[in-house]
Structures are given as structure tokens and as C-alpha cells.
Amino acid sequence: MAATFSSISLFRRPWLVMFLTLALILHLSMASDSTSCNGSEREALLGLKASFFPPNETIEGVEDLDSWKGLNCCDWEGVECHNTTYHVVGLNLSSLRSNANLQSENFDANLLTPLEQLQYLVLSNNKLGGELPVEEISSLKHLYWLDLSKNSFEGKIPEEIDQLLSLRHLNLSNNQLQGRLPESLGNISSLQFLSLSTNQLQGTIPLSFANLSLLKDLDLEDNQLEGTIPPIFDKLRYLEHLNLSRNDFSGNFSFSMLANHPNLTIVNLSHNNKLVILQTNDTPAFQLVELDLSYSDMSKYDLSVPGFLSNQKTLSKLLLAYSNLSGSIPPWVLGASHNWLYLHGNMFTGQLVLPPTPTDLLKLDLSNNRLSGELPKEYHSFFPHLSEINVSGNVLTGNVASYLHAFQGLDMLDLSVNKISGNLPLELSLNLLFLDLTNNQVTGNLPASITYGNRLRALWLSNNHLTGPLLSENFNLLQLESLRLDGNSFSGTIPKNLFLRIPSLKVLNIRNNNFSGSIPVELEELSNLQVLILRENRFEDGLPVMCMVKRLTILDLSRNNLRESIPPCFQNISSWVQNSGPSLESLNSTRIGTETSYREVVSFTKGNNYDYFGLTLSLMTGIDLSQNQLQGHIPTELGLLKGLIVLNISNNHLTGSIPASFDQLRRIEVLDLSNNKLEGRIPPQLVLLYSLSTFSVANNNLSGVVPNGFQFSTFSESSYHGNPGLCGFMGKPCSTTLPPSEVNEDEEEDSIWEKDNLVLYAVIAMGFIVGFWGVLAFFFLNMKWRTLCFETMDRSISSLSLRGKSRGYSSFSSSGVTSYSVLGK
Ligand SMILES: *[C@@H]1O[C@H](CO)[C@@H](O)[C@H](O)[C@H]1NC(C)=O
Ligand SMILES: *[C@@H]1O[C@H](CO)[C@@H](O)[C@H](O)[C@H]1NC(C)=O
Ligand SMILES: *[C@@H]1O[C@H](CO)[C@@H](O)[C@H](O)[C@H]1NC(C)=O
Ligand SMILES: *[C@@H]1O[C@H](CO)[C@@H](O)[C@H](O)[C@H]1NC(C)=O
Ligand SMILES: *[C@@H]1O[C@H](CO)[C@@H](O)[C@H](O)[C@H]1NC(C)=O
Numbered sequence: 001m002a003a004t005f006s007s008i009s010l011f012r013r014p015w016l017v018m019f020l021t022l023a024l025i026l027h028l029s030m031a032s033d034s035t036s037c038n039g040s041e042r043e044a045l046l047g048l049k050a051s052f053f054p055p056n057e058t059i060e061g062v063e064d065l066d067s068w069k070g071l072n073c074c075d076w077e078g079v080e081c082h083n084t085t086y087h088v089v090g091l092n093l094s095s096l097r098s099n100a101n102l103q104s105e106n107f108d109a110n111l112l113t114p115l116e117q118l119q120y121l122v123l124s125n126n127k128l129g130g131e132l133p134v135e136e137i138s139s140l141k142h143l144y145w146l147d148l149s150k151n152s153f154e155g156k157i158p159e160e161i162d163q164l165l166s167l168r169h170l171n172l173s174n175n176q177l178q179g180r181l182p183e184s185l186g187n188i189s190s191l192q193f194l195s196l197s198t199n200q201l202q203g204t205i206p207l208s209f210a211n212l213s214l215l216k217d218l219d220l221e222d223n224q225l226e227g228t229i230p231p232i233f234d235k236l237r238y239l240e241h242l243n244l245s246r247n248d249f250s251g252n253f254s255f256s257m258l259a260n261h262p263n264l265t266i267v268n269l270s271h272n273n274k275l276v277i278l279q280t281n282d283t284p285a286f287q288l289v290e291l292d293l294s295y296s297d298m299s300k301y302d303l304s305v306p307g308f309l310s311n312q313k314t315l316s317k318l319l320l321a322y323s324n325l326s327g328s329i330p331p332w333v334l335g336a337s338h339n340w341l342y343l344h345g346n347m348f349t350g351q352l353v354l355p356p357t358p359t360d361l362l363k364l365d366l367s368n369n370r371l372s373g374e375l376p377k378e379y380h381s382f383f384p385h386l387s388e389i390n391v392s393g394n395v396l397t398g399n400v401a402s403y404l405h406a407f408q409g410l411d412m413l414d415l416s417v418n419k420i421s422g423n424l425p426l427e428l429s430l431n432l433l434f435l436d437l438t439n440n441q442v443t444g445n446l447p448a449s450i451t452y453g454n455r456l457r458a459l460w461l462s463n464n465h466l467t468g469p470l471l472s473e474n475f476n477l478l479q480l481e482s483l484r485l486d487g488n489s490f491s492g493t494i495p496k497n498l499f500l501r502i503p504s505l506k507v508l509n510i511r512n513n514n515f516s517g518s519i520p521v522e523l524e525e526l527s528n529l530q531v532l533i534l535r536e537n538r539f540e541d542g543l544p545v546m547c548m549v550k551r552l553t554i555l556d557l558s559r560n561n562l563r564e565s566i567p568p569c570f571q572n573i574s575s576w577v578q579n580s581g582p583s584l585e586s587l588n589s590t591r592i593g594t595e596t597s598y599r600e601v602v603s604f605t606k607g608n609n610y611d612y613f614g615l616t617l618s619l620m621t622g623i624d625l626s627q628n629q630l631q632g633h634i635p636t637e638l639g640l641l642k643g644l645i646v647l648n649i650s651n652n653h654l655t656g657s658i659p660a661s662f663d664q665l666r667r668i669e670v671l672d673l674s675n676n677k678l679e680g681r682i683p684p685q686l687v688l689l690y691s692l693s694t695f696s697v698a699n700n701n702l703s704g705v706v707p708n709g710f711q712f713s714t715f716s717e718s719s720y721h722g723n724p725g726l727c728g729f730m731g732k733p734c735s736t737t738l739p740p741s742e743v744n745e746d747e748e749e750d751s752i753w754e755k756d757n758l759v760l761y762a763v764i765a766m767g768f769i770v771g772f773w774g775v776l777a778f779f780f781l782n783m784k785w786r787t788l789c790f791e792t793m794d795r796s797i798s799s800l801s802l803r804g805k806s807r808g809y810s811s812f813s814s815s816g817v818t819s820y821s822v823l824g825k
């Protein structure tokens with residue numbers, strides 16, 4: 001009755017319906033706000049926030065949890081509450097403090113205590129340090145997921161870890177944990193995921209692990225664990241992933257131990273080079289997807305006996321590199337994996353074999369074995385999906401054309417370091433990104449088939465017997481970044497428009513051929529060029545005025561017939577002018593596909609021939625113009641190349657004096673000016689080149705006193721010989737009376753000294769501070785030489801120290817300078 005009445009009266013008053021509805025909504029929303037978050041839990045979260053982000057600091061790369069304000073903490077980012085009780089059950093604060101410059105901070109886990117209902121806690125990648133807060137966390141009785149990975153926790157994993165009894169997922173990877181694995185870990189019987197990878201854990205795997213019967217994922221990668229792999233697997237029937245790579249395990253390992261594990265899919269035992277993998281002939285219950293036994297010891301394993309491996313039908317990656325395998329490769333192995341098959345770095349012999357039936361392999365690496373013979377004719381039809389093959393470092397023979405024909409559709413083909421011969425094919429439509437034929441016996445000309453109309457990024461044909469000229473009409477490689485034709489017998493001139501057809505080039509190496517004529521000015525068009533090596537050819541005329549090639553880091557034109565003078569405009573090349581070293585696109589390894597990459601190697605003179613590759617290459621800068629017939633003066637502007645590490649202009653016909661501006665070459669390590677016709681003094685300011693390790697001015701017409709101090713006291717007589725007018729070095733002390741002309745020169749140079757005094761004083765002071773022990777060493781080692789010529793050897797230094805107004809200062813400054821170089825060695 002009453003209900004009927006009220007509903008009728010409500011229908012008569014629609015505004016009242018609206019009002020009541022609004023009130024209800026308002027009430028509900030307020031209610032949810034007030035009940036949604038437990039106050040003490042909210043306080044705990046705010047405490048946590050404050051401990052993560054000290055209030056005064058605003059740091060880049062730090063997420064500052066902006067959403068953490070207001071009353072409803074269940075809405076805060078990374079916080080999850082229970083649907084009905086609104087207790088905080090989940091907290092995910094990963095990567096909030098991931099800035100590389102942040103210091104790691106000890107973590108106060110007591111802040112978590114009020115969050116009694118917490119079920120999962122993720123604090124990965126936050127620069128947290130200190131001991132593992134196991135005791136504090138153990139008060140969280142409902143916790144089943146704990147991820148403290150990628151922090152700086154240190155010390156041992158405490159025995160009390162088994163107080164975290166309900167854990168299903170424990171991730172402590174990427175910390176600095178040490179010591180043995182505690183036995184008590186075996187008590188956490190609910191554990192399904194255990195990752196302790198990338199720590200410094202030692203000792204053996206505890207037998208108690210045999211009790212972790214629910215374990216699916218065991219990841220102990222990258223520690224210092226040792227001993228045999230114990231028989232813990234019997235009860236671990238749910239095991240799916242086993243990763244024990246990069247440890248020091250030894251003894252025998254047999255896959256029989258895992259034979260009853262139907263769900264096992266990934267096994268990685270790689271990088272345990274004392275671990276002996278035994279033959280297993282059981283038929284295990286598992287079908288693996290990935291198996292990595294690289295860098296283990298499979299010398300007892302006989303692949304020709306089809307063991308458990310040949311029953312694996314779902315393998316997508318089979319990696320057996322550098323694992324002491326030998327004999328011939330049984331054909332079934334080539335069919336054993338669907339995506340990747342790595343067999344490199346073993347001692348396989350015999351011919352390249354075909355799989356029993358065509359495979360769907362994508363990547364095949366057979367490099368660095370002892371495979372011989374020719375390529376089977378029908379090879380490519382057995383690998384219809386192959387995108388990369390590497391057979392480098394074998395003794396393969398046969399005609400290059402058949403290899404190129406078989407693999408023309410690939411992304412990457414590495415045939416280097418074999419005995420492959422024959423001419424490059426005239427017609428072929430290659431689709432390669434990367435072709436390496438280095439160190440073979442390939443003959444003939446460079447035909448359009450490999451230099452025209454394709455997507456090639458790197459073409460390496462070094463050290464073959466290729467001949468003939470380069471024809472620009474053959475070239476059309478818009479993507480080409482690296483061209484290496486060094487160590488062949490190519491001849492003729494470089495066509496003017498060649499460079500226009502390879503505009504993306506970063507590395508050009510045509511060293512040691514018979515190219516002649518002048519170097520085309522069109523080189524300027526190669527705006528990405530970083531490395532140019534034209535050494536050991538017969539190029540003549542002038543140096544190209546390539547001052548627009550701004551990214552050049554290595555220029556080697558030595559051993560040609562270049563005449564004329566050195567252009568003054570090198571200071572336009574930014575990588576040579578930067579004081580801090582080149583900030584380059586790195587050449588360490590250039591990706592040219594999803595998986596493919598190639599590594600650039602450049603041989604460049606630094607004292608001795610030295611191979612720069614990868615990262616070192618992108619840190620190297622240098623100019624080598626030696627052994628030409630260059631004339632004229634050394635341009636003063638060369639002194640502006642503050643980023644230069646090697647400057648070799650020896651064995652030319654250069655005249656004039658050594659520019660005093662060379663004191664600006666602050667990164668220079670090799671300076672070779674020998675065998676020219678240079679005159680005048682060696683500028684005394686050169687003592688400021690404290691990175692210098694190789695210096696020669698031998699066989700010029702230089703005169704006067706050689707600089708002394710820093711590195712200069714380490715150079716021997718051979719740096720200076722063949723200059724009748726030079727004195728003041730080990731082999732030739734100066735006589736006490738100097739010719740009058742020299743005195744005038746000195747006065748001129750004093751004014752130069754004036755400019756540099758501040759720098760010099762600073763350096764001297766530094767030398768003194770750094771060199772206290774060096775001072776002793778100096779007095780001890782150099783006593784004889786000092787008594788011989790200290791008084792007269794360098795008037796500049798002593799006049800400088802006289803300005804310091806005391807004789808004591810003099811001896812201290814020059815020994816300070818010298819001691820620095822003693823230490824610097
Ligand atoms: C918050 O949670 C704690 C523990 O679960 C409980 O003791 C306390 O009464 C709760 N406070 C409120 C305001 O609900
Ligand atoms: C933060 O600022 C307050 C007041 O400005 C100051 O008292 C406190 O020492 C500062 N804390 C830190 C860690 O700098
Ligand atoms: C909470 O909600 C999620 C999804 O909305 C649901 O899967 C879960 O079962 C709920 N939990 C409870 C305790 O109601
Ligand atoms: C935690 O958050 C990160 C980033 O938001 C996410 O990738 C990750 O899956 C989350 N983890 C859990 C256990 O919720
Ligand atoms: C453990 O943490 C690391 C680093 O955060 C992560 O890469 C890995 O996938 C995690 N392992 C498991 C089993 O969750």
C-alpha cells in the first residue's frame with residue numbers, strides 16, 4: 001500500500017526523481033571514495049613515495065608518481081586494491097628510479113609492513129640497495145609474487161628466505177648478491193618461477209631444490225656456480241625453462257635426467273665450458289623449442305648416432321657453437337631446427353651436406369670449421385627460406401658463381417676466408433644486403449651483376465685476385481655503406497661519377513691496388529663518409545679538396561704519388577676539430593636487417609699497423625699522408641684539429657717550419673714529420689702535447705734545442721736523428737754556447753710563451769700534484785742525463801721559471817713536468 005502510494009507521488013513529481021537520483025549518485029561516489037582506501041595503507045604508500053623521491057629533488061628520468069594524491073589510493077598508478085575489501089593487494093613500482101646517474105639507496109622495507117594484504121610486489125629497476133629485506137617482507141603473509149630484480153641488493157641470500165613461504169614467483173636477478181645458494185630455498189614448495197640470474201652467487205646447486213616440485217622456470221644464468229649439476233629434477237615434472245648458462249658447472253650432464261619432463265621447452269646450458277654433455281639415447285618426453293649448448297664440452301657426443309636430438313621435431317633454435325664437435329656433419333642435423341642452426345667454431349670436416357628433405361631454416365652458421373669441397377649443386381632448393389648463411393673460415397673450393405647463384409635471394413652471405421675461385425658472374429640478380437668474399441681466390445672484373453640495382457649495404461671483396469677498372473655505369477648502389485676492394489689488382493682511374501652512384505657510403509677501402517690518375521673531387525658528394533683508405537696505389541696530382549666530407553674520421557692516402565701541397569681546409573671536418581673526440585654514428589656493428597649486422601674493421605697505422613674495429617674504430621681519428629711527394633709548407637690550420645689522434649705526413653718533400661699551432665693538437669698520440677725538408681726549431685710549446693706517444697722529426701733540417709718535459713723526455717735519439725742542427729736529446733747534448741741567431745729566436749718565442757703561460761702553469765701544477773712519486777723516479781732514473789745538460793738544455797723553461805722568481809721553483813717545475821711523463825707511461 002505504502003509502496004504504491006509513494007511510487008504514485010513520485011511519478012507526479014519528476015523533479016523529485018531527478019533530485020533523488022542525483023543525491024544517490026553523490027552519496028555512492030562519496031561512499032566509494034571514503035571506503036575505497038584504508039587510511040593506514042594510504043599513509044604507508046605516501047611514506048614509500050617519499051622514500052623513493054626526496055621532496056626537494058627534481059631529477060630527470062624519474063617518474064614522480066603524479067597520480068599519487070587524493071584520498072582514493074586504489075586509483076593510484078601501480079596500486080591495485082581488492083574488489084570488495086579495498087585493501088591494497090598489488091604494488092607495481094618498476095622502473096621509477098631508472099636514471100643511470102642516480103645513486104643506489106638503501107631500501108627501508110619496514111614501510112611496507114602496514115600493507116598486510118599485499119599479494120604482489122614489483123620493485124624492479126629502481127636503484128635500491130642494501131641487504132635483501134627478507135625479514136621485513138616476510139610479515140606480508142599473502143605475498144605470492146616478489147620481483148626485486150635490476151637493483152643493487154648485495155650480500156647473501158639469507159637462510160630466512162623460506163619465511164616467504166607462499167611465494168610462487170621470486171625474481172632477484174640483476175643484483176649484486178653473493179655467497180652460496182641457501183638450502184632453505186628448497187622449502188618454498190609453492191615456487192613456480194625462480195630467477196637468480198646475473199648475480200655473483202657461488203657454490204653448488206643445493207640438493208634441496210629437488211623439493212621444488214612445482215617449479216616451471218629455473219634461471220640461474222650468469223653467476224659463478226660450480227660443481228656438477230645435481231640430480232634434482234626427478235620431482236620437477238612441471239619444468240618448462242631451464243637456464244644455467246654462464247656459470248662454471250663441470251662434470252657429466254645427461255638429458256636422461258630430464259627425460260620425464262613433458263613440458264620442457266627451453267634449455268640453455270651454454271658457456272659452461274667444463275660441462276661434459278653425454279650421449280643420450282632415451283626417447284625423452286619433451287619436445288624442445290630452444291636448445292643452447294654452445295661453449296660447453298660435447299667432445300664425447302657423437303652426432304652421427306641419432307640420439308635424443310634427432311627426435312626433437314619442434315626445435316626453433318639449435319645452438320651448438322664452439323662445443324668441441326668433430327667429424328662430418330650428419331645430414332639430419334641440418335634438418336633438426338626450423339629457424340636457427342649454429343654449428344660454428346667446431347672441428348667439423350668433410351663436404352657441405354644436404355638435409356634429408358628441404359628445411360625451413362632461416363639462419364645457418366657453419367663458420368670456423370674445417371669444411372672442404374664444393375657446394376652441392378641443388379643446395380639452394382633444400383633451404384628455400386634461408387636468409388643468412390655464414391661459411392667463413394673453412395676450406396671450401398669451387399666456383400664463386402655457383403655460390404652466388406645458390407644464395408642470391410639471401411640477406412647475408414659470408415663466404416670469406418675460403419679457397420673459392422673463378423670469375424664473378426656477369427649476370428645474376430643478387431638480392432643480398434651483405435656480401436663478404438674477403439680472402440678467397442676470385443678473379444676477373446667487377447661486373448654489373450653485383451654492383452647494380454640491388455639493395456646491397458656492404459660489399460667486401462678484399463684480398464682476392466680481381467682486376468680491371470671500376471666502371472661507373474656498372475655501379476648503382478644507393479644503399480651501399482661499406483665498400484672494401486683492398487688487396488686486389490684493380491687498375492685505371494676512378495671514374496668521376498662513381499661516387500654519385502654510391503651516395504650512402506660510410507667506409508671506402510681500396511688500399512693496395514693499382515689505381516692511378518687523380519682522386520676525383522666528386523668525393524665531396526659522399527657526405528656520410530667516415531673512413532677513406534686509398535693507401536698503396538698510384539694516385540697522383542693533388543689531394544682532393546674534400547673539406548665538405550664533414551664526418552671523416554680516418555683518411556689514409558699514404559704510399560701514392562700525390563704532389564702539390566696539403567690543403568688548409570681540414571678544419572671544416574668536424575670530427576677532427578672536436579676537442580672531446582668524435583661524436584660519431586658508431587661503426588661498431590651496423591644492423592642491416594632484423595637479425596643481420598656486420599662489423600666494420602679498419603687497419604690503420606698507429607705506430608704499428610693496428611686493426612680498429614667496432615667501438616675502437618669510432619673512437620679513432622687520423623690522417624696518414626706519408627710516402628707521397630707532397631710539397632710546400634705544413635698549413636698552420638692543421639693545428640686546429642684538436643680531435644686528431646694520428647698525424648703522419650712523413651716521407652714527403654714538405655718545407656718551411658713546424659707550425660707553433662701544433663701545440664693545440666691536444667689529443668694527438670702519433671705525430672710523424674720525419675723525412676721531409678723542414679727547417680727551424682721544434683716549437684717548445686709541443687711539450688704540452690701530453691698524449692703524445694710516438695714522435696719523429698728525423699731526417700729534416702731542423703735546428704736548435706729539442707723540447708723537454710712531459711712525453712718529450714721519453715723519446716729516444718731515433719726521433720731526432722738526421723737533423724745536424726738539433727741538440728739537447730739523449731744522444732746529443734747541447735754545447736754551452738749557442739749561436740747568436742738562436743737567442744733572437746728565443747726572444748720571439750717568449751712572447752708565445754706569455755700567451756700559453758696560464759695553461760702551462762696549470763699543467764705544471766697538475767704535473768706536480770700527480771707526480772710526487774714520479775719526482776723521486778725522475779731523480780732516480782734521470783740523474784745522469786740531468787747532470788749532463790739540465791742547466792742549458794732548454795732556455796725557455798728556465799727563463800720561464802726565472803719569472804717564477806726563485807731558483808727552487810725552477811727545479812721543482814721542470815721536475816714536476818718531467819715526472820708527469822714518467823707516470824704517464
Ligand atoms: C586498515 O587496515 C588495517 C589492517 O588491515 C585495519 O586494522 C584498520 O582498521 C583499517 N583501517 C580502516 C580505517 O579501515
Ligand atoms: C629539503 O628542503 C628543506 C627546506 O627547504 C631542508 O630543510 C632540507 O634539509 C632539504 N632536504 C634535503 C635532503 O636536501
Ligand atoms: C576482481 O575483479 C577482477 C576483474 O574485474 C576479477 O577477475 C576478480 O575475480 C575480482 N576479484 C574478486 C575478489 O572479486
Ligand atoms: C609492472 O609494470 C610494468 C610497467 O608498467 C609492466 O611492464 C609489468 O608487466 C607489471 N608487472 C606486474 C607483475 O604487474
Ligand atoms: C626477472 O627479472 C628480469 C629483469 O627485470 C626479467 O628480464 C626477467 O624476465 C624476470 N624473470 C621472470 C621469470 O619473470
Ligand SMILES: *[C@@H]1O[C@H](CO)[C@@H](O)[C@H](O)[C@H]1NC(C)=O
Binds near residue numbers: 184185186187
Ligand atoms: C627448511 O630448510 C632447512 C634446510 O634445508 C631445514 O633444516 C629446515 O627444517 C626446513 N624448514 C622447514 C620448515 O621445512
Ligand SMILES: *[C@@H]1O[C@H](CO)[C@@H](O)[C@H](O)[C@H]1NC(C)=O
Binds near residue numbers: 186207208209210211
Ligand atoms: C624435501 O622435503 C622433505 C619434507 O619436507 C624433507 O624431509 C627432505 O629432507 C627434503 N629433501 C631435501 C633434499 O631437502
Ligand SMILES: *[C@@H]1O[C@H](CO)[C@@H](O)[C@H](O)[C@H]1NC(C)=O
Binds near residue numbers: 238239262
Ligand atoms: C604440462 O602442461 C599441460 C598444459 O599446460 C598441463 O595440463 C600438464 O599438467 C603439464 N604436465 C606436467 C607433467 O607438467
Ligand SMILES: *[C@@H]1O[C@H](CO)[C@@H](O)[C@H](O)[C@H]1NC(C)=O
Binds near residue numbers: 242266268
Ligand atoms: C634464461 O632462459 C629463460 C628461458 O628461456 C628465459 O626466460 C630467461 O630470460 C633467461 N635468462 C636470462 C637472464 O636471459
Ligand SMILES: *[C@@H]1O[C@H](CO)[C@@H](O)[C@H](O)[C@H]1NC(C)=O
Binds near residue numbers: 271291
Ligand atoms: C643462452 O644464454 C646465453 C648467455 O647466457 C645467451 O647469449 C643465449 O642467447 C641464450 N640462448 C638462447 C637460445 O636464448
Ligand SMILES: *[C@@H]1O[C@H](CO)[C@@H](O)[C@H](O)[C@H]1NC(C)=O
Binds near residue numbers: 251252278
Ligand atoms: C662421466 O662419464 C664418463 C663416460 O660416460 C665416465 O667414464 C666418467 O667416469 C664420468 N665422470 C664422472 C665424474 O662421473
Ligand SMILES: *[C@@H]1O[C@H](CO)[C@@H](O)[C@H](O)[C@H]1NC(C)=O
Binds near residue numbers: 590
Ligand atoms: C655500438 O656499441 C655501443 C656500446 O657498446 C652500443 O651502445 C651501440 O648500440 C652500438 N651500436 C650499434 C649500431 O650496434
